[in-house]
Amino acid sequence: GEDVEQSLFLSVREGDSSVINCTYTDSSSTYLYWYKQEPGAGLQLLTYIFSNMDMKQDQRLTVLLNKKDKHLSLRIADTQTGDSAIYFCAEKGGGSQGNLIFGKGTKLSVKP
Amino acid sequence: DAGITQSPRYKITETGRQVTLMCHQTWSHSYMFWYRQDLGHGLRLIYYSAAADITDKGEVPDGYVVSRSKTENFPLTLESATRSQTSVYFCASSETGNKGQFFGPGTRLTVL
Numbered sequence: 001g002e003d004v005e006q007s008l009f010l011s012v013r014e015g016d017s018s019v020i021n022c023t024y025t026d027s028s029s030t031y032l033y034w035y036k037q038e039p040g041a042g043l044q045l046l047t048y049i050f051s052n053m054d055m056k057q058d059q060r061l062t063v064l065l066n067k068k069d070k071h072l073s074l075r076i077a078d079t080q081t082g083d084s085a086i087y088f089c090a091e092k093g094g095g096s097q098g099n100l101i102f103g104k105g106t107k108l109s110v111k112p
Numbered sequence: 113d114a115g116i117t118q119s120p121r122y123k124i125t126e127t128g129r130q131v132t133l134m135c136h137q138t139w140s141h142s143y144m145f146w147y148r149q150d151l152g153h154g155l156r157l158i159y160y161s162a163a164a165d166i167t168d169k170g171e172v173p174d175g176y177v178v179s180r181s182k183t184e185n186f187p188l189t190l191e192s193a194t195r196s197q198t199s200v201y202f203c204a205s206s207e208t209g210n211k212g213q214f215f216g217p218g219t220r221l222t223v224l
């Protein structure tokens with residue numbers, strides 16, 4: 001079945017780059033997403049990438065997609081303390097539901 | 113303000129009681145979703161709706177009922193709450209299901 005895997009924790013120093021990795025299993029996924037969740041809040045859509053793209057850049061965020069290896073990464077340049085949050089990778093389910101299959105989230109801690 | 117809202121934000125109830133969680137969106141999005149978020153499980157889809165009067169089950173629908181008489185509202189009812197339904201519930205909406213879903217702030221439900 002469909003599954004999305006992420007490492008659970010990442011710790012970086014302020015000003016460094018953060019790279020959060022994700023692997024997925026459904027090769028028919030058309031869209032892949034990154035969400036950010038701050039404590040006590042809902043999920044905020046950061047960016048998404050269509051499966052025919054290799055890379056997408058949006059200000060400090062860079063998404064890389066390796067479709068052959070089913071690997072997705074999110075790079076945050078010049079990481080700030082305000083970037084501390086849980087980051088979720090998600091793929092669009094293969095059925096007609098339109099729902100998303102989420103990873104369990106990576107908790108990013110940014111040390112000053 | 114436009115967006116997606118959920119009410120109540122916090123709810124404590126007792127086993128066996130009926131509880132309804134409300135979700136309202138102002139974008140006229142066709143798709144709406146209910147997820148629950150639990151430690152160790154990430155987000156799991158409970159129910160979804162592709163349009164008014166069209167609903168279908170997700171991964172974990174047992175013990176829940178939904179309705180969608182109007183495009184903008186998608187209430188979730190726990191007919192007889194159980195302790196295992198203690199969770200954070202998120203509602204989301206999407207125009208097409210491709211460019212990501214937009215999440216509400218969540219309802220933290222505790223069943224005693």
